[in-house]
Amino acid sequence: MSIKYFTLHQLGWRPGYSHHLTLQDFEAGYPARVVGVHRSGLSVLSARGASTVSLLHGSATGVEPAVTVGDWLLIEMDAPRVLRVLERYSLIVRIAAGSEHRMQAIAANLDTLFVVTSCNDDFNLSRLERYLAVAFEAGVEPVIVLTKADLCADVGAYLDAVRSIAPTIGFMAIDATSATASGLLAPWLADGQTVAFVGSSGVGKSTLANTLVGDSTQATGGIREDDARGRHTTTAREMFVLPGGAWVIDTPGMRELRVGAIEAGMGAVFDDIETLAAQCRFHDCRHDGDRGCAVESAIAGGQLDGRRLVNYRKLQREAANAVRTTRERREQDRHYGLLNRTAQRLQREKKGRDY
Ligand SMILES: Nc1nc2c(ncn2[C@@H]2O[C@H](COP(=O)(O)OP(=O)(O)O)[C@@H](O)[C@H]2O)c(=O)[nH]1
Ligand SMILES: [Mg+2]
Ligand SMILES: [Zn+2]
Known part of the structure; x- marks a missing residue:
């Protein structure tokens, strides 16, 4: 598959990132965005195309919490080496599962966090409040997406409940399997925007991601890891681009989103x-x-x-x-x-x- 080249703007670059870089930085390295975190290394995209760099070791470039999907790195000009992790515009974090205090980054430099739940037993106002608090803490706009509206007899009751806890934020009820979902999410999916889906397992995050990608195979830019059926599945941490130019981070279902400082x-x-x-x-x-x-x-x-x-x-x-x-x-x-x-x-x- 041919590699598509993206401009920095298309990759989600913001003018603010330049403020933390000196002329020397730009001479020593170039900015690249992390689109995949794998055991073998980080997949990055830059104006030069796609490449792989090794995971960070040593405190010189080490950041806390560790590099995640969506991060911007400064890569050494002539070597696949990370010079620096650029200051994050926003960062969604939680306390890592099975740990008392270790912060784990879920996604960096997001514009929108789609909090996905479905119009059934998964729906839980306290859990929604938890997700919203994490999004607001990170400075990311949350949008609540209620899936499986097509299977629900009283969608209005769910919408009223959401309205009662979050009167000022965006929310919608959708059928994630239907193409009409794309139109409803479109306001948050402009060229160069970065969004992530979070929520329990089985609520339709990957289904929605597939619906947004549509039939376009060229839209994936050769960076999406497909399974045998050529469908998007949530395996590694990665982000992919939609036909309209927005970047999507699908996350594996989270059993718990334990909060840090919020x-x-x-x-x-x-x-x-x-x-x-x-x-x-x-x-x-x-x-x-x-x-x-x-x-x-x-x-x-x-x-x-x-x-x-x-x-x-x-x-x-x-x-x-x-x-x-x-x-x-x-x-x-x-x-x-x-x-x-x-x-x-x-x-x-x-x-x-x-x-
Ligand atoms: N009818 C209907 N089925 C859905 C909807 N969203 C998800 N599903 C189904 O729910 C199952 C789990 O969806 P999946 O995308 O894997 O959930 P994820 O774990 O959040 O990624 C799949 O069988 C989907 O087809 C929806 O809005 N309507
Ligand atoms: Mg999934
Ligand atoms: Zn009181």
Whole structure:
């Protein structure tokens, strides 16, 4: 398959990235976008075409969290070597599964996060709030996509529920298998835009990705890994381009999206609770039987869903916990680093005495 060449603009380049690059940087290397993260290395696209660079080792180019799909790299002019990871415009992160504190990047430099759920048992307002908080924290516009509308008798009830938690953000109900879905998502899929689909397994993320790609095989630019049927499947972390020029990152279904620090995101999703909390009699009100609590009286009066307060608290605890463990771990690392260096010095001194 022939390789299609993309301009930086088509690859999603933003003027802001240049602000972090010096003239020397541009002489030493060129920018390239990570379109695939594989065990063997990173697939990148640049104005020079497609290439593979090895994964980053060493602290010089190491970033925390590690390089992910959508990242921009500075690649050395004449060698497949990463000089630097460019400052991220936005980054969707979670606490890695099976870890207490390790941040895992899901997608970098996104414009839009499509939060996908279906009009059935998967639908869960608290989980939606969680995804929204993560998107807002990252500075990414969230859009809620309700799939399987064609299989649902009362789509209106689902839409009303979404409206109740997120009156200001975009949402839609679709049949992900139908071509009409493309038109509904089109406002977020302009040339050079980068979007990602997140949500539970089986809600239709890959189906939707396939619908957007349509029948066009040339649209994939030779970078999409197809299975035997030539359909997109969610295997590795990768992004691919749509016929209209937008970049799509499909993600494997997530069993849980555990949050890290999300104060700003919480403020955006739960601004009703935070506004009420400012009216509580005591500034350190726990909204839990305290006198003069505006949050509890709003719940009693039916203006606020009690479920929202429960979820707000849960997410706050989770975030505080993640922030604390990360800080403790950093201090521990510093401590052990110091011990190590001291041990090495003592050993050198001992050797000096022995010889
Ligand atoms: N009828 C209907 N089926 C759908 C819709 N979205 C997804 N599906 C089906 O649901 C199953 C899971 O979809 P898939 O895209 O693999 O989900 P993913 O795990 O989120 O990527 C597939 O059999 C799809 O055909 C929809 O909007 N309507
Ligand atoms: Mg999938
Ligand atoms: Zn209160």
